[in-house]
Amino acid sequence: MQISVTFRNMEPSDALKNYAAEKISRLKKYVSRPADVHVVLAKQKYQSRAEIKISHSGLIMKGEEKTEDMYSSIDLALDKVERQVRKHKDKRREHRTAQHAEIKARHAVIDREEETEQPGPRVVHSDEFSVKPMSVDEAIDQMDLLNNDFFIFINASTQDVNFIYKQRDGNIGLVEAKTHPK
Numbered sequence: 001m002q003i004s005v006t007f008r009n010m011e012p013s014d015a016l017k018n019y020a021a022e023k024i025s026r027l028k029k030y031v032s033r034p035a036d037v038h039v040v041l042a043k044q045k046y047q048s049r050a051e052i053k054i055s056h057s058g059l060i061m062k063g064e065e066k067t068e069d070m071y072s073s074i075d076l077a078l079d080k081v082e083r084q085v086r087k088h089k090d091k092r093r094e095h096r097t098a099q100h101a102e103i104k105a106r107h108a109v110i111d112r113e114e115e116t117e118q119p120g121p122r123v124v125h126s127d128e129f130s131v132k133p134m135s136v137d138e139a140i141d142q143m144d145l146l147n148n149d150f151f152i153f154i155n156a157s158t159q160d161v162n163f164i165y166k167q168r169d170g171n172i173g174l175v176e177a178k179t180h181p182k
Contacts, residue, residue: 065080
């Protein structure tokens with residue numbers, strides 16, 4: 001595992017860096033292939049924030065926690081990531097159910113909401129991530145692991161940009177953007 005630790009708004013500490021690396025090493029039992037781990041430790045007023053992000057086999061697992069003690073923040077953020085890694089490993093062990101085959105076959109269209117006269121929403125947060133070719137099943141796994149309600153990916157079979165999202169009824173919707181004429 002390749003581990004990097006970044007300190008924000010605080011002095012770098014070998015003790016914290018070693019503590020984080022030691023705790024993260026317990027994930028090796030779940031991760032068989034090389035993984036990149038990035039830890040961000042930050043002070044925000046009286047709070048200590050730890051963010052742990054693992055990139056493994058094209059998947060991204062992330063945990064973040066704020067407490068008054070940095071060591072506690074690291075432990076709690078790592079617990080979140082460990083649950084995600086375990087969940088992913090368990091899912092890989094299980095065979096896909098017929099429900100996911102049905103989801104692949106079904107296409108959905110996003111419901112358009114009526115425009116309101118109030119000013120539109122502002123962008124207050126943005127994330128950047130690399131879009132990788134993957135199957136619809138892999139994209140559903142990634143969306144579940146990140147606890148997101150949507151996920152954008154390149155469909156490995158068509159090379160088109162696809163968008164999946166959780167519908168209100170619990171099913172998964174799929175939007176296929178055609179990037180080239182066929």
